[in-house]
Amino acid sequence: MVAFCGDLGIGRATGALVLSVLLGAGFASRQIWGLVSDRLGGLKTIFISSGAQALALMGFLFTQSEAGLFFVAGAFGLGFSALIPAYALAVRDLFPANEAYWRVPTVLLCTAFGMALGGWLAGYLYDLFGSYAPAFATGVVLNLLNFAIVGLLVARQTRRLPQDLH
Numbered sequence: 001m002v003a004f005c006g007d008l009g010i011g012r013a014t015g016a017l018v019l020s021v022l023l024g025a026g027f028a029s030r031q032i033w034g035l036v037s038d039r040l041g042g043l044k045t046i047f048i049s050s051g052a053q054a055l056a057l058m059g060f061l062f063t064q065s066e067a068g069l070f071f072v073a074g075a076f077g078l079g080f081s082a083l084i085p086a087y088a089l090a091v092r093d094l095f096p097a098n099e100a101y102w103r104v105p106t107v108l109l110c111t112a113f114g115m116a117l118g119g120w121l122a123g124y125l126y127d128l129f130g131s132y133a134p135a136f137a138t139g140v141v142l143n144l145l146n147f148a149i150v151g152l153l154v155a156r157q158t159r160r161l162p163q164d165l166h
Contacts, residue, residue, distance in 0.1 A: 001073065004132050010066055018073045025077030033082035042089025043157060045082055047150045052079030054143035060136045084111055094157075118142070 001022060005015030037045040056079050059072035091103045122135035 004060075005069065007132065008064055008069075010069070014066060018069050021070055022073035022077040025074040026081035027077075029078045030081045030085070033086070036082070037086055037089050041093050042086045042091070043093060043150065043154055045086040046090055047147065047154050049079050049082035049086060050143055050147045050150055053083070054140055054147055055079070057136055057140045057143060061133060061140070084108070087111055 001019040002012055002015035005018055006012055010018075033045060033049065036048070040048075053076065056072055056076035059068075059075060063069055063072050087107050088104050091100065091107055095103055118139065121138065122132075125135040125138060126132055128134070
């Protein structure tokens with residue numbers, strides 16, 4: 001975020017403040033997402049937060065002003081803070097408890113790998129194109145792909161729910 005702000009002609013100190021807003025929004029909203037997860041379940045929380053994250057990433061593509069970056073960074077922080085805990089909750093909701101010992105760490109390993117790969121890919125795309133736009137666009141596409149996959153799982157779970165009640 002600091003380097004992105006620097007490329008836009010915004011000072012590093014302001015870039016660090018934008019990053020602080022992003023992380024602060026994520027920290028503060030984690031409790032709210034916990035309430036959402038308690039009411040809707042992990043899978044629906046992933047669906048909502050993945051969509052929110054994709055929208056916020058789109059905002060980075062179109063925002064170049066300092067005020068806009070603060071707003072978009074806050075919105076991104078709100079969306080991303082729910083994903084990792086919600087994946088663990090989705091595993092709890094979808095699989096038997098006696099399988100949690102290997103399923104939860106596997107899901108968390110995959111999420112950590114995805115975040116690491118995303119950071120590396122963003123740097124690679126920046127080096128290749130000299131702009132952050134391709135990295136943000138790739139992030140949007142991958143978030144929308146995740147949103148679609150989770151949406152299919154939510155739809156499938158919702159269709160099966162009435163049968164489970166009989």
